[in-house]
Amino acid sequence: MMSDYHLSTKTLRPVLVKLGCSIALGVATVFAMPLVSSSLQPLLGEQSVGIAHAAEKEKPKRSTRKTPAIRAKIYEKLNAAQEAADAKKYNEAIKLLNDLRDTEGRNSLNSYELANLYNMYAFIYFTQEKYQLALDAYRNVVKQPDIPEAMELNTKYTIAQLYFVKEDYKGGVSTLLEWFKAKQALGEDPGAGAYALLSQGYYQLKDLDRALKYIEVAINDYTSRGKVPKEQWWGLQRYLYYEKNDIKRVTAILEETLKHYQKKAYWLQLSSMYNELKMDDKATAAMETAYTEGVLDNDKELINMAYLFLSQEVPYKAAKVLDKAIKKGDVPATSKNLELLGNAWRQAQELKKAIPEMEKAAAKSDKGELWSRLGSIYLDNDEFDKAEKAIENAFKKGDIKRPDNAYLVLGMARFNLQEYEGARKAFKEAAKSEKSAAYAKQWMEFMAKELERQEALKDG
Secondary structure, eight states: OGGGTOOOHHHHHHHHHHHHHHHHHTHHHHHTTHHHHHHTTTTTSOTTSOHHHHHHHHSOTTOOOOOOOOOHHHHHHHHHHHHHHHTTOHHHHHHHHHHHHHHHOTTTSOHHHHHHHHHHHHHHHHHTTOHHHHHHHHHHHHHSTTOOHHHHHHHHHHHHHHHHHTTOHHHHHHHHHHHHHHHHHTTOOOOHHHHHHHHHHHHHTTOHHHHHHHHHHHHHHHHHTTOOOOHHHHHHHHHHHHHTTOHHHHHHHHHHHTTTOOOHHHHHHHHHHHHHTTOHHHHHHHHHHHHHTTOOOSHHHHHHHHHHHHHTTOHHHHHHHHHHHHHHTSSOOOHHHHHHHHHHHHHTTOHHHHHHHHHHHHHTOSSSHHHHHHHHHHHHTTOHHHHHHHHHHHHHHOOOSOHHHHHHHHHHHHHHTTOHHHHHHHHHHHTTSTTTHHHHHHHHHHHHHHHHHHHHHHHO
């Protein structure tokens, strides 16, 4: 019965794949804002600041490049295009840039002016989701000689991210590695976010070992500084370990994730991992925590919770979960679910609660099996007349898994109703089965002695 609802690793894998892919899908959101603030910062600064001073501010301390200044007239035209872009007048902004390019001519603009011109094109195209045009424009930025190293580095990183947006992961990884090399040549730390992005690229290229290596660099960087790693990073990490079939490591990562990100999916996955490790108590505890927190909100999850309680031999909790869920309408009152509830109450020795649920389950079933089980419950509760009728109804409907058991119940019910001939017939039918033959014969012998005793009492 548990296999119908038990969470397996098959249900875990799609969730983990989704978590891994979400990094790439979120790239546009992650880096859309910094496009302007990084390489266009001098251009968008306060107008009172001189152009030469603005250009100087962008230079990294270690730069030895001599960057040409942006001339005032060029600055004004670029600034006008920026204002149009800020007002979302993108066609007007593009026209202003085209006019600047065509009027001044590429040969008359210095390298830094051209870099900012192409940077503005790129920003507008990206905002319009014209990613190929944006990518081409950013490539033109880094082609310019003598631009500030910071501008070159920021633009290369943005190019790598755009490759990811376009799902060109090979191009993204290649550009990102160039960026890493340049960054490290300056003695600068690339940062955890860059390592996570590189990991995602390798993941998409199916180089899972490198993907794992770099996502762990990102995670360790954060944890070593007392920062909480991003949720998506842990998602990719545990997926990669899952692919290695390292269930213990996946479990440990889920435990750590849940300290900071409380989500239903993680509780379900953790319970599933505990099951994989044969840690049934912890599997049930994880699901119970999710249930207590109120995050189990569909019928399969609630039914699975009940099955876990039954597997841990706490049927009362299983019955309480199902009873509440069925009454609220979270679990449909189908014959199968009502039967499960009835069986849970019965295992909890709550026969008065089990009987009504089994009656409803049997009434909704077109098969005799549930009527047979109901008859057994009636017998346990000394309701012999109801037991007899339930078993008779079971045989009318047919499709009983253990007819021999049903005949035994029928025989015992009739015996207690003093319907001895009917009881004898039922026991004879039960005796035709090897599984019930010995027990049925014992009952017939007992009944014969009882009848002899009753006759003796009459004669006396």
